Amino acid sequence: MGFSVAEVIVDVATYHVDRPFDYAVPQEWREIIEAGCRVKVPFGPRNVLGFIVGLKNETEVPPNKIKPIAQILDIEPVLTEEMLKMAKWLKNETICYEIDALQVMLPSALRAKYEKIAVLQVELAKLPQEVQTLFGKRQKANFKEFEKAELLPVLKELIASGCVTIENIVKQQGSVKEVRMVEITSDMQVLEKALESASRAAKQRQLIIWMQAHLGEIIAPHHLYEETGATATVLQGVIEKGAARFVQEEVYRDPFTKGVTRTQSLQLTQEQNVALQAISKSMDAADATTFLLRGVTGSGKTEVYLQAIQKVLDEGKEAIMLVPEISLTPQMTERFRSRFGELVAVMHSGLSVGEKYDEWRKIQQGKVSVVVGARSAIFAPFTNIGLIILDEEHESTYKQEDSPRYHARDVAIWRSQFYQCPVILGSATPALESFARAKKGVYTLLSLKQRAMNQAMPTVYVADMREELQNGNRSMFSEQLIEGIRLRLERREQMVLFLNRRGYSSFVLCRDCGTVVQCPNCDISLTYHRTQEKLKCHYCGYEEHVPQICPQCQSEHIRYFGTGTQKVEEEIYKLFPEARVLRMDVDTTKHKGAHEEILQAFGEGRADILLGTQMIAKGLDFPNITLVGVLSADTSLHLPDYRAAERTFQLLTQVSGRAGRHDKPGEVVIQTYTPEHYAIELSKMQDYEPFYEREMFLRRRSGYPPYYYVALVQVSHEDVMMAAEYAGRAADWLRANLSEKVAIIGPTTASISRLQNRYRYQCLIKYKIEPNLIPVLQRLLAMYRADWIKQGILMTVDLDPSTI
Numbered sequence: 192m193g194f195s196v197a198e199v200i201v202d203v204a205t206y207h208v209d210r211p212f213d214y215a216v217p218q219e220w221r222e223i224i225e226a227g228c229r230v231k232v233p234f235g236p237r238n239v240l241g242f243i244v245g246l247k248n249e250t251e252v253p254p255n256k257i258k259p260i261a262q263i264l265d266i267e268p269v270l271t272e273e274m275l276k277m278a279k280w281l282k283n284e285t286i287c288y289e290i291d292a293l294q295v296m297l298p299s300a301l302r303a304k305y306e307k308i309a310v311l312q313v314e315l316a317k318l319p320q321e322v323q324t325l326f327g328k329r330q331k332a333n334f335k336e337f338e339k340a341e342l343l344p345v346l347k348e349l350i351a352s353g354c355v356t357i358e359n360i361v362k363q364q365g366s367v368k369e370v371r372m373v374e375i376t377s378d379m380q381v382l383e384k385a386l387e388s389a390s391r392a393a394k395q396r397q398l399i400i401w402m403q404a405h406l407g408e409i410i411a412p413h414h415l416y417e418e419t420g421a422t423a424t425v426l427q428g429v430i431e432k433g434a435a436r437f438v439q440e441e442v443y444r445d446p447f448t449k450g451v452t453r454t455q456s457l458q459l460t461q462e463q464n465v466a467l468q469a470i471s472k473s474m475d476a477a478d479a480t481t482f483l484l485r486g487v488t489g490s491g492k493t494e495v496y497l498q499a500i501q502k503v504l505d506e507g508k509e510a511i512m513l514v515p516e517i518s519l520t521p522q523m524t525e526r527f528r529s530r531f532g533e534l535v536a537v538m539h540s541g542l543s544v545g546e547k548y549d550e551w552r553k554i555q556q557g558k559v560s561v562v563v564g565a566r567s568a569i570f571a572p573f574t575n576i577g578l579i580i581l582d583e584e585h586e587s588t589y590k591q592e593d594s595p596r597y598h599a600r601d602v603a604i605w606r607s608q609f610y611q612c613p614v615i616l617g618s619a620t621p622a623l624e625s626f627a628r629a630k631k632g633v634y635t636l637l638s639l640k641q642r643a644m645n646q647a648m649p650t651v652y653v654a655d656m657r658e659e660l661q662n663g664n665r666s667m668f669s670e671q672l673i674e675g676i677r678l679r680l681e682r683r684e685q686m687v688l689f690l691n692r693r694g695y696s697s698f699v700l701c702r703d704c705g706t707v708v709q710c711p712n713c714d715i716s717l718t719y720h721r722t723q724e725k726l727k728c729h730y731c732g733y734e735e736h737v738p739q740i741c742p743q744c745q746s747e748h749i750r751y752f753g754t755g756t757q758k759v760e761e762e763i764y765k766l767f768p769e770a771r772v773l774r775m776d777v778d779t780t781k782h783k784g785a786h787e788e789i790l791q792a793f794g795e796g797r798a799d800i801l802l803g804t805q806m807i808a809k810g811l812d813f814p815n816i817t818l819v820g821v822l823s824a825d826t827s828l829h830l831p832d833y834r835a836a837e838r839t840f841q842l843l844t845q846v847s848g849r850a851g852r853h854d855k856p857g858e859v860v861i862q863t864y865t866p867e868h869y870a871i872e873l874s875k876m877q878d879y880e881p882f883y884e885r886e887m888f889l890r891r892r893s894g895y896p897p898y899y900y901v902a903l904v905q906v907s908h909e910d911v912m913m914a915a916e917y918a919g920r921a922a923d924w925l926r927a928n929l930s931e932k933v934a935i936i937g938p939t940t941a942s943i944s945r946l947q948n949r950y951r952y953q954c955l956i957k958y959k960i961e962p963n964l965i966p967v968l969q970r971l972l973a974m975y976r977a978d979w980i981k982q983g984i985l986m987t988v989d990l991d992p993s994t995i
């Protein structure tokens with residue numbers, strides 16, 4: 192029995208053929224090998240890493256040609272059947288190498304060097320003689336020793352019966368962490384006796400009496416000293432009397448820094464309840480429904496998530512909760528930990544390789560049932576998923592910009608279909624695509640229109656910075672904002688000041704009339720290129736010199752736009768020397784845990800103003816914030832991107848939503864040079880639908896998503912002529928092979944026209960229905976992999992670019 196041939200996807204990502212290769216399974220491994228295991232196989236002159244994606248007994252490779260697997264790296268598969276299927280789907284869906292799709296599902300520790308250790312779980316005497324010999328007096332033995340002793344089949348049985356477990360220890364992380372703990376005896380009589388024999392040692396007696404109330408507990412020595420006032424000498428004396436003993440405890444690297452207080456489910460509002468019922472119904476019916484939960488800021492979406500997950504847990508299933516970038520939203524993690532405690536694993540970019548691996552292993556071993564994490568947590572190796580949630584589903588961080596260029600939303604929906612469970616996409620400002628799908632009935636819309644405690648939405652004022660300038664105000668704060676800050680400082684309320692850094696300094700704006708220099712062909716603002724002092728259009732290639740006077744009003748106050756947070760901070764101190772400011776930007780959040788520290792300090796009222804960039808726009812829920820100031824609404828508005836207005840509206844709504852969430856009413860001041868722009872006008876109303884209607888109208892008119900799909904082909908080379916030449920070839924090939932109805936724009940220079948010394952060109956493909964698209968792009972890629980790549984060309988294809 193067993194299988195003699197394995198289909199292996201090899202880790203050679205530049206090879207132009209992307210398919211599994213057949214390898215012979217050595218006799219002794221035939222019984223134990225499984226799909227989803229990693230192996231080393233000979234490929235060309237060397238051995239490379241590979242994944243077994245299938246097993247069989249026949250092959251077309253002639254017996255004298257087929258090579259044997261060199262080494263087996265996993266005895267238990269690291270990839271499930273589901274994941275192998277998902278990889279095939281991803282490969283097609285995003286046009287990537289299958290190996291990239293397989294790798295993205297695993298924590299990087301499994302790609303790094305690590306040791307595999309077999310750990311004894313039962314009495315050694317119960318095991319076969321040869322295994323006893325191998326372990327000797329040890330509790331742990333290296334996997335390689337089993338391999339050498341040809342005991343892998345035996346090991347596999349021992350794992351199946353639970354006699355032995357396998358641990359992977361990442362080499363660079365060092366050994367498993369152990370700490371010394373104090374275990375108090377659970378025998379009251381022992382304590383009584385100890386108490387007697389300590390009759391002349393008052394401090395020891397005190398400690399023993401305290402221990403009587405803590406029978407059987409295991410406690411860290413320093414905690415014990417803190418709680419009881421005992422010293423190490425006193426503890427030693429008590430231990431000698433048998434009342435307690437020292438034990439070594441293995442600890443998981445704990446990414447959580449502090450303990451949490453548990454919370455209970457809240458009484459839901461009417462609207463929350465309607466939403467939860469719909470989700471529950473879909474769970475009961477095992478429908479793979481995708482819900483779009485649109486709830487205004489502060490409407491209690493998170494409470495709906497928590498209670499839906501509770502139901503999943505009650506049914507013995509698992510849940511994945513995605514957040515845009517978790518290191519930026521410690522408050523969110525906290526809420527999950529305080530509701531579900533130890534059942535939660537957390538995965539985000541702030542963790543070390545070892546910590547990430549620990550969290551992944553907790554999931555794989557079924558030690559947790561909920562994962563809260565950023566994009567890649569969508570691949571959490573659960574096997575019985577009951578619910579998947581994407582919070583702030585409109586965020587662009589859900590799209591991966593490297594191969595595989597997947598969108599977490601698509602993966603979520605694929606997995607929900609595999610498990611027949613619902614997906615919740617939550618947002619106050621859904622992506623246009625998502626809301627359009629909800630309107631068409633592809634997604635099911637659930638709405639929360641009121642804030643959870645019926646608080647008013649904040650009042651939004653728009654400050655026209657052109658007027659301010661005319662009135663002689665040259666500072667970066669409008670009169671209105673200055674007055675607002677003054678009032679809050681007086682009342683000892685808190686404020687958030689938000690500096691929009693997206694598109695920082697990249698466009699040219701007239702401070703007198705608000706004009707931003709636009710492309711004459713494209714309805715898109717031109718991008719400033721410092722090196723050549725030119726303005727360029729990244730859609731059609733148009734360029735011109737930076738104007739000295741405004742083309743609209745002839746003013747000389749025309750310049751590229753932008754300010755840094757540091758400068759804002761200085762200015763605040765000039766105006767309000769008494770203000771206490773906490774700055775949160777890339778500079779102040781470099782070290783680990785910095786976000787948490789800053790937010791905690793702010794939460795404890797140790798500052799009046801939280802000043803920051805994008806990272807403070809989302810998720811904050813502080814009762815004392817009554818004013819939000821947006822210093823420069825325009826910056827993201829003029830990015831050369833068809834989603835610029837949508838992104839700006841989303842950002843303004845999110846950041847405004849931080850104000851007045853509890854009992855004090857909130858106020859928002861949005862500063863802008865273009866108050867008449869619809870994204871700003873409509874964010875004043877805090878109403879999504881009018882914005883949606885307006886934006887959809889424009890998208891239809893200019894032929895962008897969701898009316899059309901776009902795909903982006905980028906070509907780069909160190910030599911500008913080569914990049915242009917091959918981008919031209921790609922465009923010609925696409926024009927020759929795609930149908931007439933497809934619009935191919937380009938080649939043009941990319942929005943970053945030179946990156947790491949490579950010149951970048953791109954072609955944009957706009958289409959509605961094009962059944963040929965994937966095969967044509969695949970053939971283009973095959974051409975590139977077989978030939979162009981040798982000329983030093985790099986080419987990427989993105990089927991759903993988040994920026995173009």
Ligand SMILES: Nc1ncnc2c1ncn2[C@@H]1O[C@H](COP(=O)(O)OP(=O)(O)OP(=O)(O)O)[C@@H](O)[C@H]1O
Nearest residue numbers: 457458459460488489490491492493494643810848
């Ligand atoms: N049913 C409820 N009863 C009482 N308070 C609630 C209820 N639901 C939510 N809240 C509280 O209302 C506040 C806002 O809720 P939450 O943060 O979940 O809103 P949200 O919709 O996720 O907000 P945002 O999208 O703005 O981040 C929180 O302080 C939360 O504890």
Ligand SMILES: [Zn+2]
Nearest residue numbers: 710713728731
């Ligand atoms: Zn143009």
Ligand SMILES: [Zn+2]
Nearest residue numbers: 701704741744
């Ligand atoms: Zn002007």
